[in-house]
Amino acid sequence: MTLRTLGALSVEGVTFRREKVLLLLAYLCLEGPQPRRRLADLFWPDATNPMNSLAQHLVHLRGLPGALAEDGPRVAAAMPCDAAQLRDLTRRGRHEEAAALYGGPFMDALTIPLGADLEEWVFDTRDAMGQAARAALTALAAQAAAHGQRVRAGELAAQALTLDGAPPPDELDLPRLHHLLTLAGHPLAAQVDRDARSLGLNLSAAPAPVSAPFVGRETELSALSSLTPGQTAWISGHAGMGKTALLEALARSGGWTVLPGRADPPYATLAPLTGAPPTTPHAALSALRDVKLRVAVDGWDTTDPATQGALAQAAAARPGAVIVLAGRGHPPFDVDLHLHLGPLTPEDLRAHPDLHARTDGHPVLVGHALRGQPLDLRLGARVRAYPEHVRDTFLLLALQDQPNLRATRAALNLDADTFARTLASLTTEGLTSETGRVYAAATIREHLHQIHVHAALLHLRLARALPGDAAWPHYDRSRDLWEDADETRAAHAARQHAQAQLKRGHPGQAAALLDTLTHLPALAVTHAWALIGVGRYQDALNRLTALSAHDQQVSDALAARAVTLIRLGRTDEAVALADQISGSGPDAAHAASVRAHAARMREQWEDARRHATLAAQLWNLHGDDEAQLTELGMVARAQVGLGEAPDAVFEPLLERARGIPSARSRLLLNYVMLLGALGQHGQAEALYPDLMQALQDAGDTFGLANVHINRGVDAHERGDLTSAAEQYRAAITYLRGTGNTRLLGVALSNLSEIDHNLSAFEDALTLLAAAGQHDLVAQIRRNAQLTTP
Incomplete structure (x- = not known):
């Protein structure tokens, strides 16, 4: 249950209408635990026996479950209250929730007479609640203005101005409301202007809205807006991370003066505050004494040393103004708030689907995308102006989704110190993250590949430096530039890449890759396994047959050929080849599996069980759980052929394979097919949903x-x-x-x-x-x- 005091007076979920009892509860909710004597004197100052009156009202409160917490002479509320929640929300900067909670003036519906002190408390609390709600609405309006939502900003500012239950806006509220209403062209701006003149305030017109897109940063805007007089905040971030955009948004929100950092003459940055550059440190500090001043300096790194010294002194002395400083590095002195800006998150860009995927959240690139400009509009020009080794470092990093820094340095033939300095420079310039990952690398690659020869050369340099599997995509992009020495290493990389695809269950991709490298005998066996995986058995056989007589007798080639032949139904030839394979390696496991399949095709179930069991044991020896379970599926099939019930032999295997989706899906597929072949269609049909889900999970x-x-x-x-x-x-x-x-x-x-x-x-x-x-x-x-x- 919650006590409602804003707009209406009630307790959620119950029909309790005693106003003074609820007023007493509201007082306890807002003021905390109170001595009984103080409550009695405040609420019943003219009563003959105030303590007795209090006792009677507490009896009624005890009838509300969870309303009271009593501790001897003190009484406290234990029930939530909307007014207390509103106060807490505004203190924590949760403006949207606070504005939504305000349902009207505090205790507006009271009809009972009150003593002077209690009545004063109600009116003061009503004003405080109204002011809190107005502050929340004004903050929401400022955020809308910061994001260029002028109409929305005007609507919220108008609500804040005319809020029922709030006191008249004061000299602090009027300038912000005037700014927001004028920005939106709202008719109430003229009324605010008149009210301000009656108080002797001069209000300047709102600046023209800035056209630069601005998204995200709500948390940062709220934190900066919550600074109090005398506090100093620092905004840090690499180039392009949105420091200037954040300060421009602050300016649009109203009440802020944003000063660009100037290198000379001394104190020139502060000149707009005084009409001319201050001439002494004392004069510079005096310019920051106004408690109503909210000033931001954009570009600490370009600000002259005299101004830097004055601002550092102001941060320590707290002369009055709210000060926000923006620079690339971390603050060189103590500040009240430090905001470090990085890329925008997917949550920041939730209103713009796919934008994060295109830009990696880089604020400059986000701005380009929102304007419809090319993503490399600024970055491309900057990169072209860099020295060759810096430019090539950036481009080599852009060619990699997850950069390998060691291989990149080797490809560039740079010493560790030069490479580290280059990477740090690219990071500071906002072109890469600290890990070397290039923002919006896909766009950079797209433009780079239009310069075919240069792109191919960079890919080749990377391919020569990267290990095995990771090297192949770059060898693939640079085929036209291969030298003789590259052929062997490229073949090795292609084999590793194809084997990784086969292990992930993508034989089609492996086959497509190796179809383009049929001139390399070293890839024949891996190619054959890929072709077997996609059912191109004759092509696999042709690939193996093209090997030299010596290479055809190598164990892995024999195993691949035997598996191909058994899939083609050429049982005797397959078994003859399998019998030539000895030892206990993976090839021997394939050979045992071939003999098991041959026995199954002849319905020699005991031989099928024996050979499949041997294959499973060999795969277990090599730690290949997936292959072992696949062979155990063949053992189960043979056991069914020998008279055992399908569920008795398959279900334990399915339970065992729960952690291996690919093996479980294959076992379940064989089980369902077997049930269908045995005429148990009802049981098979019942398993189809589970089978389809298992196959989808395994891909x-x-x-x-x-x-x-x-x-x-x-x-x-x-x-x-x-x-x-x-x-x-x-x-x-x-x-x-x-x-x-x-x-x-x-x-x-x-x-x-x-x-x-x-x-x-x-x-x-x-x-x-x-x-x-x-x-x-x-x-x-x-x-x-x-x-x-």
Whole structure:
């Protein structure tokens, strides 16, 4: 429950209407614990027995759960009160919440007579609450003005001026309200001007609104607006981090004088405050004695030493004015508030979707984007003016999403000291973060790649310095400039990059990369594994067959060839190759798996179980949990063939694989397919949602395509052609860009059969035949219901 005193007098959730009881509760909420005697004398000064009157009212308060906390002779409130909340919110600078909480004058609905002291307290509290709400509205209006929202600023200032329950605005309120109303062209500006003249105040017209976009920084604006006379604040940040924009926003919010830092003559920066530059330190300090003055100096680094000394003395002496100083470095003396500006956060830019992704929150780039200007408008010109080693450092860093500083230094052939100084300079200039990451690097790369040869040379320098996998994207960008010595290292980098893609479950990307490097024999085996992953078995076999006779007999080539042959259904050849592999390495695990698959195809379930168990043990030896669980799935399949129940052997494996999404999705896929093959369609159907979620979690597009094709075949065989077509189309969507010709050909041929599109059917079979899937083509022709020409 909350006590409501602003606008209405009530307790939320109850129908309690005793005004004096609630007034007593409000007094305790706002003034804190009180002695009983003081309460009695204040509330019942003319009563015969004030303590008895107090006791009767406390009885009523005890009837409100959680209203009172009594401790001997003292009484306190334990219930929240909106007036106390408003006071707390304004003290903490939470202006929006404070303004929303104000529902009207404090205790405006009281109808009971009050003693003189209590009545004075009610009126004083009413004025204080109204003034707090006005301050909140004025702060919101100033923030709106700072962000260029003139109409909104005028509306809020008008609310503050005419706020019911607030006292008339004083000589501190009137200048700010006049500024905000004039900025918005609001008709109430003239009334404020008249009120000010009646008080002997001269109000200057509001400055023209600045067109520069300004977003974010609400917290910083609020903190600066909350400074009190005599306090000093410091704003630091690298170049381009928005120090000047923040001070311009302060000027638009009203009541601030912003002075640009000047290098000469002495005290020239302070000249606007006195009409002419002060001539002595005492005169300079005197210019800062006005408690109504709120002054900001933009550019401490360019301000003359005499003015710096005067401002440092003012920060210590606190002569009266509020002082804000902006510089690139940290404050050289003690200040009351230090704000360090960095890039804007995604939350700062929430009103502008995608802007943070384009600019990395760099304030200069944000401003360019909001104006519709190129993001490199200023940065590009600055970079071109730098010495060559500074420019190339910046560009090499821009070519990397996560810069490798050691490799970048090696690529530039710079000593550690020169490189550190260069990086520090780029950071100070606001071009890079402290970690070397370039702001809006994608835009810089886009412009750089238009200068093809220079960009390729920079990529090559990086590729030669970066380790393995990270080097390949840069080798790829610089192929035209490779020298003989680069061929071997580039092949090594490409293999590592492709292997990383295979491990992440992206064989299509690995195959696409290695398709462009077929002239490099060192990549043949890795290429074959990628081609196997996308179902291009004949291409994988051709790649391996092109190896020299010696290279074909190497263990990893034998393993890849054996797996390719087993996928093509050439069982005897696959097993013969697998038998040539010895040892206990990964190749031996592949060989055991090939023998297990061959036994499964022959329905020799005991042999399949034995070989799959050996493969699982070998993968366990090498710490590959995913491969081990995959082979244990084959063991489970063989156990089902030997008579065990599918759920008894698969469910423990699925539980064990919960922490390995890819293995779990594959196990679940095999389990569901097996249930369907055994005719347990109801159980299989119940598992489909879990299966689809597992495949999506693992990012297994092949598995998802397989599921849709199998469900399409089931619907096809039942005669539900509409559902079958939907499943085939879903499978085709998942297969897009994967390079899996086998599954794509199956989906296309089945779909064209449903559509009775003979031409499309033949095109699909031609696609499969070109990929070496001749057995599959023959099977589809046998099953097809279309007339084959």
